[in-house]
Amino acid sequence: MRIEVNGAMREVSGPSLADALAELGWAEARVATALNGAFVPKGARAETPLTEGDRLEVLAPMQGG
């Protein structure tokens, strides 16, 4: 299925958010996720199904003031 990952369309097979993250190379990364604007805790990723057109944000620690 095609979903939007950090603003870019990507092809993932899913079916869960955890599966997609692993597919995208972020299985072990220190990241936080939001699906369609709502926070998805790490522990809930495996039970969070993805559907075509979902909007996924994958955020990491970054410089800030």
Next chain:
Amino acid sequence: MRDFYGVTLANPLMLGTAQYPSPAVLEAAFRQSGAAVATVSLRREGGQGQAFWEIIKGLGVHILPNTAGCHSAREAITTAQMARELFETDWIKLEVIGHADTLQPDPFGLLEATETLAADGFQVFPYTTEDQVLGARLLDAGARVLMPWGAPIGSGLGLNNRYGLRTLRAAFPEVPMVIDAGLGRPSHAADALEMGFDAVLLNSAVAQAGDPVAMARAFALAVQAGALARDADPMAPRDMAQPSTPVIGKAWL
């Protein structure tokens, strides 16, 4: 000294981690500043986030994630939830920006987000103005710290409204307060501490200086001087001169 959600800071300085010429300068600036808190943000993972996390952990200071760039309560709340998981802290520097030019807080969105996040167990550091009524509402909503701006973010103008800040400080004597944003020089930071604020938070003033490491040291000394001066109970200013040398005993010439 007032504490921040139970945490007493070794030094009344919080330092941002953005805009440094290199990670090495960032680390050296932190060491020289003696900052007790580092502010950080969350952005889309583009490959640098993991290395940055290692640098931040290595600083050995408290981490205060921000919600910089959020323009609505909803956005800020989601960002805060992500920050809590990512940085493993309940602290959140809550920014809900109301205007792109001034980066001034949106008081209504800020209040809404503070209420939701405080109820959800967050320890909120709201980036606010010197408005006393807004300060009272934020405290009612569950904030235990206030972070009034000195001047617009990144402007380096210092304490733009000393009267308003003094009034805010006096209105809530028990509340820990941080001057956040707008400081440009160490004298601004010393001034804030002398006025009774508990800490200052700055980033650009150090990172954008020609020599960030030396400027970090200058801010370290300034906040120390300001805090010492505040505790030493500064004399009251007066309009007329008063001789400091004794008048009695002066020779009749």
